[in-house]
Amino acid sequence: MIQRKLFHLPTVTMLVGILTGFTSPAFAEEKAKQFVETNCSGCHALNEPQSFTTARIRERKAPDLHYAGNKFQKDWLIQWLQSPTRLRPGGTFFGQNVVAAEDRDIVPKDKLPEHPVYSKSEAQVAASYLMSLTPHDDLVSDVDYVPKPSSGAMGHMNFTKFKGCVGCHELEKGYGGISGPEVYTAGARLKPEFLYSFIRNPQAWEPKTFMSNLHLEDSEVQKLADFITTLSKE
């Protein structure tokens, strides 16, 4: 009698259905999407903004993630979400945090919000969804960039004196401008083809970004991207 109940066919079918339903890829994907929407959308744009304006650049709380899958290296993302560090020393937009001090404008550390910390499993779930956001495959499809080792001294000179990137970006912790993101971790953080594409044409990704487009030749973009990639390996 007990045996018969346990193997009651409709019950078994239902249980198998429920279990496979909960573990199916589509279900996991939906849960990951929900997790990211619940935890990240308060500050980050997960969908392409309807319009790009300078006001949006000045007011947004955090960097856009709607093309996260085109931008980040997945392993880095999983690690970073478990122990987030500040990537933009002045905040997402320095203008929200800047104050005039005695000598010069500064960004007081206590004005900058901390990013939440996630567990390993949460980070993996979030990264799996974020890496699926790839609306800009078109921008990287024509990039044929393979990082090559670069001369540190020449790269340094190029980054600081010839191209002036150091004006806005920290080349090492505590040295360089603070309005842009630090570049010494960019090689580990960003997909090589994104790094190359963004340097070549920042406005294609962020139409109103406060990074300028230096109209560089491909060989010059290659040199900068190589130098930045080399920096994060040191």
Added chain:
Amino acid sequence: MHFLTRIMLITLFSAPALAESEPTGKQLYDTYCTQCHGIYGDGWGVNSRDIEVLPRDHTDSAEMSARSDQELFKAIKHGGQAVNKSILMPNWDANMSDAEIDRVVRYLRELCNCEAP
């Protein structure tokens, strides 16, 4: 929907978007220039700490009144090198239209409280 009502609604909802796409000279300056030139335009922006050539003090009326509007426009659009100044001043032609750069130039005249030569 009644034709006039529709026109009125379109006008109402598109007005903020139009205003939004026309940032003022100060808003553009705040977005692109203050990172180096400072929130008061005095050249002491957040990035000035490690910069080898100090950004121009836009409140210096003696210095600024020696620069024509065309020269300021050129420096903003094509960068410092275009006017024999520092490479650290990048070109902003991809960030701002000519009309927007014109508004920044006008705002510079407010900051320096000075006229073009």
